[in-house]
Amino acid sequence: METLARKLIAKASGQSSVAVGDVVVCKVDLAMIHDSGGPRRVKPMLERLGRNVWDRHRVVVVTDHYVPADTNETRAIQALTRQWVVDEGIDNFYDEQGICHVVLPERGHLVPGMFCVGGDSHSPTGGAFGAYMFGIGATEMAGVLATGEIWLRVPETILIQWTNHLGRFVTAKDMMLAMCGEIGMGGGRYQAIQYAGSAIQDLPMQERMTLSNMAAELGAQAGLIAPDDVTAAYVRAVGGTLAEDWEDYRIEAVDSVRDHLTFDAATLSPQIAAPHSPANADDAGVFRHTAFNVAYIGACTGAKYVDLAAAASVLKGRHVANGITLKVAPASLKDQNRAEADGTMSILEEAGARFLANSCGICAGYGDDRLAEDEVCLSSTARNFKGRMGAPGSKVYLASPYTVAASAVAGEMIDPREMMEG
């Protein structure tokens, strides 16, 4: 039986089937670029080639990294980005509407069966929709924009199965950190990971996105989840167009994959990853009493609507402890509007949260709120490499929004279940 990865690559390369190790040239259905790695890098290369983008309807441009632009340098980058979009006639331009990996699906750009590339390392997020999507560098992006094609060596698939069901206050983020802890940062060896099993099927789309997004942390090229009725309902709700054959991609590939890993969702505890690697993950209880001063709910990984709602369910009627600053940067304007409409934002606000722009912000080490020397942050983001979120001496622990919120209230790191069930 064919894997989902091979099926998607075969379609994109115009062949009836492909084998692991084949090098093929694929047609790109969609290319996403953002302000940081996008126009300012690819424009000179396209000019050298004397080319415009191959299909202006298949390019999506998002400004999210240098938002808000607050220096002359970043203002110039945004001005260049906006002018390039005009010059190239790009009609899918999302200017300061949120983080690229969240904006793409919520605007209906990702549907099962697609083959996509993104100029950002967390581009595997698209895999949550049954699309083959991966991140590429600027030179390669220039090549894609000039030709609409990209080469690929067909990867092996690693099947990661999650059996049973998650307990309360345990999330996709905890699953992800547990996987990083178990198989490490290079565990994916640039293969395609496919997540499967009952605990995956349970998850709403925004939670699935967290798993696909952080396939990058496992070293995988793609992080796929077979599309199902949950996927279809999401795509319809955001106004996307499902292909007639979308159900052909409901491939769980359980039998045909040699590399298997199995995790039990029922026994999973909330996780925390210590500095400076997501692979330093362990049960949150192990970090009991660890002090910190900044609680951050942010990034494509950790500040989608579901994440804001999770944090609010803990913070309702509670307040952040003295000595801790809670900063929340909703991942997109749409998600923020939804959270405003149903009262989630006001719960966060009453608990003491301060809101930042719908952008990468301090996850990318950018802006006034970035961490100062010696600050310790408990964060719902994806990466805690040394100095990533600010000063070289700052430290970042990673956790789910539940754990960040509960710890912010407790004034020290705790397992959220202690507060909610204890």
Place this chain on the structure above:
Amino acid sequence: MARLWRFDEIVDTDVLAPGAYMKAPLTELATHCLEAVRPEFAGQVGVGDVILGAPNFGVGSSREQAAEVLRHLGVAAVIASSFAGIFYRNAINLGLPVFTLSDDLYDHPGLVDGAELAFDFDTASIRLAASGDVIKLERLPDFLRDMILDGGLIPHLEKRFQAATPAGG
């Protein structure tokens, strides 16, 4: 004669292109290439030298400079039993030959650090001066070979587009 630089430790993108010098021009960045693990490397590496790396060579960030500096320093090829995916792609796109080598060949007794050798891109092989042994590397598909010979993706596309444009226009 060209020599082999053998690395048995993990070589990541931070070691190849240290973050502290990422804003510097490529020529300066290149002088710091691999200095964390082999301080003499950048000063002594010669044109045509070959790197033999440990598995998962080039793991880390997506920075293209990690491959670019090696090419700039004249490295003729990087050989490893496996590469980090983004590094592998970047290398080819920037015209740096990369080859995989099976685990048993990796342990060939002649592949010691400092070994004298001749590398041949056309046949994808290295010839060890001491023993005369020829070690065959895994051949790249033709179109990737062409891309490397052209100097990387952008010059390759430039050539393709020029060929497609009628002359004299």
